Amino acid sequence: MGTALQAVALTKWFGEGDARTLAVNRVSFEASFGEILYIVGPSGSGKTTLLSMISGILRPNEGQVLVEGRDLWNQSDDAIAEFRLGKVGFVFQDYHLFPRLSTAENVAIPLILKQVPWDQALTRARAFLEVVGLADKGLLPPLKLSGGEQQRVAIARAIASEPDILIFDEPTASLDGDTGRKIVSFVKEHILNAQRCIIIVTHDSRIFEYADRIMNMEDGRLTGIANGGLHEI
Amino acid sequence: MSRAAVPGILKIAFKLLVNDRGKFAALLVGILFAVFLMIMMTSMFAGILKRSSATVLNVGARVWIMDPAVNNVASSIPMPDYVLDAARSIPGVKYAVPLYSSVALVKLRGGTYQAATVIGLDDASLYGRPQLLQGNIQDIYGENAFLVVKDAEFSKLGNPGLGSEFEINDHRGKIVGIAHVATSGLFGIPTLYTTYSRAVSYIPSMRFTAAFILVEPKSTADIPRIQQAVARLGYQALTEEQFVQKVSDFYIYQTGLGTNVLLMTIISFAVGLSISAQTFYTFILENLEKFGALKAIGAKGRELVQMILFQAAFTALTAYGLGVGLATLLMTVARLRLPDYAAEITYLNLALAFVMVLIIAAISSLIGIRKVIRIEPFDIFRG
Ligand SMILES: Nc1ncnc2c1ncn2[C@@H]1O[C@H](COP(=O)(O)OP(=O)(O)O)[C@@H](O)[C@H]1O
Ligand SMILES: [Mg+2]
Numbered sequence: 001m002g003t004a005l006q007a008v009a010l011t012k013w014f015g016e017g018d019a020r021t022l023a024v025n026r027v028s029f030e031a032s033f034g035e036i037l038y039i040v041g042p043s044g045s046g047k048t049t050l051l052s053m054i055s056g057i058l059r060p061n062e063g064q065v066l067v068e069g070r071d072l073w074n075q076s077d078d079a080i081a082e083f084r085l086g087k088v089g090f091v092f093q094d095y096h097l098f099p100r101l102s103t104a105e106n107v108a109i110p111l112i113l114k115q116v117p118w119d120q121a122l123t124r125a126r127a128f129l130e131v132v133g134l135a136d137k138g139l140l141p142p143l144k145l146s147g148g149e150q151q152r153v154a155i156a157r158a159i160a161s162e163p164d165i166l167i168f169d170e171p172t173a174s175l176d177g178d179t180g181r182k183i184v185s186f187v188k189e190h191i192l193n194a195q196r197c198i199i200i201v202t203h204d205s206r207i208f209e210y211a212d213r214i215m216n217m218e219d220g221r222l223t224g225i226a227n228g229g230l231h232e233i
Numbered sequence: 234m235s236r237a238a239v240p241g242i243l244k245i246a247f248k249l250l251v252n253d254r255g256k257f258a259a260l261l262v263g264i265l266f267a268v269f270l271m272i273m274m275t276s277m278f279a280g281i282l283k284r285s286s287a288t289v290l291n292v293g294a295r296v297w298i299m300d301p302a303v304n305n306v307a308s309s310i311p312m313p314d315y316v317l318d319a320a321r322s323i324p325g326v327k328y329a330v331p332l333y334s335s336v337a338l339v340k341l342r343g344g345t346y347q348a349a350t351v352i353g354l355d356d357a358s359l360y361g362r363p364q365l366l367q368g369n370i371q372d373i374y375g376e377n378a379f380l381v382v383k384d385a386e387f388s389k390l391g392n393p394g395l396g397s398e399f400e401i402n403d404h405r406g407k408i409v410g411i412a413h414v415a416t417s418g419l420f421g422i423p424t425l426y427t428t429y430s431r432a433v434s435y436i437p438s439m440r441f442t443a444a445f446i447l448v449e450p451k452s453t454a455d456i457p458r459i460q461q462a463v464a465r466l467g468y469q470a471l472t473e474e475q476f477v478q479k480v481s482d483f484y485i486y487q488t489g490l491g492t493n494v495l496l497m498t499i500i501s502f503a504v505g506l507s508i509s510a511q512t513f514y515t516f517i518l519e520n521l522e523k524f525g526a527l528k529a530i531g532a533k534g535r536e537l538v539q540m541i542l543f544q545a546a547f548t549a550l551t552a553y554g555l556g557v558g559l560a561t562l563l564m565t566v567a568r569l570r571l572p573d574y575a576a577e578i579t580y581l582n583l584a585l586a587f588v589m590v591l592i593i594a595a596i597s598s599l600i601g602i603r604k605v606i607r608i609e610p611f612d613i614f615r616g
Contacts, residue, residue, distance in 0.1 A: 048611075048614065048615050049611075049615075052610075052611045052614065057529050057610050057611050057614070058609070058611040077533075077534070078533055081528075081531050081532070081533045082531065083531075084529065084530065084531040085530065085531025085532075086531070090529060090530070092526070092529075092614050093614065094614075096522065096523070096525075096526040096529075096613070096614075098249065098523055098526075100248060100249050100252035100253055101245070101248055101249070101252070105245070105248070108241075109245065109527070109530060110530055110531065112241030112242060112244075112245060113241075113242065113527075113530060113531055113532050113536070115240075115241070116241070117241070118239075118241050118244055121241065157530075161531075169614065
């Protein structure tokens with residue numbers, strides 16, 4: 001199992017002076033290929049901020065994100081955009097699907113951004129919809145789908161560019177317990193593989209059983225790492 | 234495979250725009266409205282200007298000599314006869330002929346009066362004669378002979394035919410030809426042609442009679458010399474284009490017409506700009522999250538800029554096409570109902586409206602681009 005990504009003393013604050021809040025405080029960790037790593041902690045503990053920094057969305061104030069031996073944030077804006085497009089897939093909490101596009105077109109977006117010709121991108125998008133069990137929903141607008149189905153469309157879009165690192169922010173927050181469990185167990189079975197690392201932010205203890213490792217955050221600090229599975233933390 | 238593929242992001246941009254039917258329609262209506270108004274205003278203006286120079290264009294002389302105070306064809310100032318002789322002796326003048334132009338009263342069969350423009354053509358050359366639809370031009374030398382122009386005002390003379398008779402300033406008149414001219418006049422009265430000598434003898438006038446002297450230069454290069462020589466006589470020689478320009482300038486700058494049209498055009502532009510810039514801005518704001526998501530997925534800033542420019546340009550051009558179509562349709566319909574309708578779409582009108590539409594698109598997209606460039610996907614995801 002190789003290292004997919006390494007965070008070194010990542011630090012992010014917002015505001016200046018008295019109004020300054022330290023959202024993430026010198027967090028270091030490693031994520032490996034083939035594992036599902038959870039980040040848990042109370043609301044406001046800096047989880048989303050941390051995810052954004054390791055996925056090339058938010059520039060840290062201090063620290064490094066090392067991927068394939070290179071410091072992500074030391075690269076040009078275009079290179080960072082390429083990283084987001086090619087190396088990471090991000091499943092946002094609110095999905096952020098495009099209501100004016102069909103489900104298949106939504107999934108095709110990363111491919112289209114990678115300059116894959118339109119028809120080819122849509123064919124591949126339909127294959128990814130099949131992976132998430134929505135083969136017959138490609139032509140529908142996303143809003144015609146249930147919450148769990150929309151979540152799976154978002155997953156299909158995140159894996160369409162075949163990223164090494166897949167990131168979920170609170171994937172079960174807007175789903176009922178059963179659907180949430182199903183999604184995560186599906187991800188573990190079908191989306192995880194030996195060349196891929198999955199990082200999930202959650203505070204939903206019902207899905208802890210699918211984690212390989214669980215990182216705890218509090219007040220922007222990493223307070224502990226435990227093995228996942230059915231262990232209590 | 235040589236199929237020219239539209240870049241995928243533009244196709245996405247297109248779908249994001251067009252699939253939002255309500256907003257797209259609102260955008261189109263705003264710009265369409267502006268284009269329509271701008272084209273109607275400027276076309277009306279162009280039509281009026283062209284008609285104001287109708288006689289100049291219809292006579293078609295290369296150079297016109299006139300009193301310097303003349304600023305439109307309707308109010309000509311006759312010149313003494315020596316000017317004609319002097320003009321003929323200017324080197325570079327191939328020939329020079331007088332043109333009579335005045336307004337006379339025609340008494341129709343029923344006893345009603347109708348004003349008409351009477352143009353008297355040089356007897357020898359008939360220089361500036363109109364094209365005849367019916368009749369023979371030689372008949373203009375016959376007794377009491379007049380040609381009548383079949384334009385929008387023709388019916389005001391009771392739709393005369395060949396041989397129709399009427400009275401003009403207590404002389405008898407007889408129609409010997411029906412003529413066609415390229416441009417009808419602005420002043421809403423019919424036009425008669427006759428010979429210069431008959432015009433002078435039938436229509437009471439001042440001591441002087443030649444309203445204009447029409448000059449054919451030996452070559453184009455002679456024109457400046459002719460103009461200088463005429464100026465030394467205290468008169469003015471203008472080429473056809475210069476004369477048309479002088480007449481247009483008069484209507485634009487000395488009648489308030491130009492200012493009014495300019496003002497209306499600016500207002501329609503401003504209205505169109507504010508409606509569409511605002512609608513486009515709302516469109517961008519509502520889609521800001523989507524642009525943020527695209528950025529997070531890996532779209533580069535310039536790709537988002539391309540998308541917005543494409544959306545703005547597509548909307549603007551579609552609305553431009555619809556606006557031009559609507560204006561054309563309306564003018565065609567208006568012309569069917571009102572033969573006198575003067576509006577005329579020129580390439581200049583179209584180009585002007587096009588430039589304004591591009592400005593509208595540019596300003597609208599600039600506002601959107603500023604907004605989209607600044608979004609931080611992080612702010613959107615944190616929810
Ligand atoms: N853009 C921002 N401006 C100001 N404060 C922010 C901003 N983003 C996050 N924060 C603050 O940083 C802290 C961590 O936020 P976040 O990473 O969203 O936490 P979590 O995802 O664990 O709930 C919170 O105190 C939050 O208020
Ligand atoms: Mg969060």
